[in-house]
Amino acid sequence: MFFKLRKWFFIALFPIVVFGSFLALCPGDLYANEKVLQVVATTTTYANLVKEIGGDKVVLNHVASPKFNVHSIQPKPSDVRNVSEADLFAYTGLDLEMWMDPLVEAAGKPQFFRGRERSIDLSRNIPLLGVPTHQISRSEGDLHIFGNPHYWMSPENAKIMIQTILEKLIEADPENASTYEQNAKDFVSRLDSKIVEWKTLCAHCVGKEVVSYHRDSEYLADFLGIKISQHIEPKPGIPPTPKHMQFLEGYMKRNNVKIIIRPTFYPVDSAEAVAERVGGKTVTICQNVGELPNLTDYIALIDFNVRQLSEALKTS
């Protein structure tokens, strides 16, 4: 037995040597710049918004890749490291990022907990949609008992978020306050002129109705005056029942609804199937910066979505 164990030990030694040398060869910290604020945002969209205000005074990292559903992200060691080194932490709030509290705890940053001094809760002051009006009961309520968390999809809300980011950046780094204020002013004026453009582009959409796969486009629809009352998913993550599919088909035919909004990262056979049966089509709406290669910043993201909807509703 022990003779065998010894041989076995040598085999085990091999990976030790390999990884040991790997450890030794690894470069140290790539940048240790103390002058800039380090900010971690949960999503690429927030990272982009903070960058618009912070400019070259901030370094941004994000946790969730835009290619995945932000609900079910598995943070990696680099995420823990980034959070532990950060000065500020920006997040959706409500209950969108369920991995956020364990991540902040693992990084040892109690100042990033919800509502604490170095956390940027972007939901502050946002007029939320989908807040349950009746007494909250889990057995009949929705996944999001605090309200629909996809509020960044409306550019009007982005202006509120910019204000929150601006205040927090100034609080953490008062020396550069004037730079931040100038950047915020510039960004909001760019956004304002785009808002006019988007409203014009979608003037023909006002009052029309679409069906959405997931409850993630209500704020965008609200901004453009489009109505959404039905969803393919009866509940987040639960596939539609036969009855629900049948109901949707009837509903869409009765009300002449032809367009179904689909996200990029779910398999949406059921959306395609319903669209086909009612002679309509699906239209892709993106949730985050970088979800498609050309969506390089927030304005490009909203621009893409507005054009998608404008185009789809023109033909219907």
Add this chain to the structure above:
Amino acid sequence: MIEQFFQIMTLPLLACFVLTGIHAYLGLHVIEREVIFVDLALAQIAALGASLALIFGYGLDSPHSYWLSLGFTIIGAAIFSLTRFRKQLIPQEAMIGIVYVVSAAFLILVLSRSGEGDEHIRQSLVGNILLVPASEVWKIFGIYSVVGLFHYVCRNKFFLISQNPEKAFRNGINVRLWDFLFYASFGLVVTSSVKIAGVLLVFSFLIVPSACAILFSDKPKNRLMLGWTIGFLASVFGMVVSYYLDFPTGASVVCIFGIILVLLAFYKKLI
């Protein structure tokens, strides 16, 4: 550099050591009994129990949810001990598979009636060892010590019914009862483990060390020592790979386990 590694990876590594401690041992039983996927079935039935709390209007992190999941685990243990016969008509593996799919399907039905979607419950089956809080590590350390002690005290009976049930029947041991105690304590362990480490990682901790150890020894004691060594090495290398190559932690450990098994099989000239 190395300081940072320990700053982030110490808790996950400690959690892995605790997991290795109990699972390398339980894995020996699981392999002897040829009930390889029993941990998945018990984890699934525990998740079903936890989700029932939603129907009654309690959250998944409420005590109600915890006790319901524990209760369902016990029911699962009862099913597995009641379906083992001296002359086996339906193989145990079939029962395990059935319990797994039926409780997974029930879970879908329950969730379709409850308010919350499946994100929360899926979280409880995936787990993320990287983010394990210190309190959880202490908690599982406590639970597993008690279970480990119980198994150590009753080791003769547990090994007899796992290795040679026929002899146990002949000796007049109440095999049903001891089977039930085995599955109940096993269920208590895996449901706690799955919550922090996820089904993939727990399965690896359970099966790979004992599968490797069986190649080298037939004495339970030596197998256990080897199993612990393998679990220890896989945990350490898994953490190193995950940290330096920035891979998801649980999956890294699982892959290292796979590599270790292949290397050992090479060594034994099995491949």
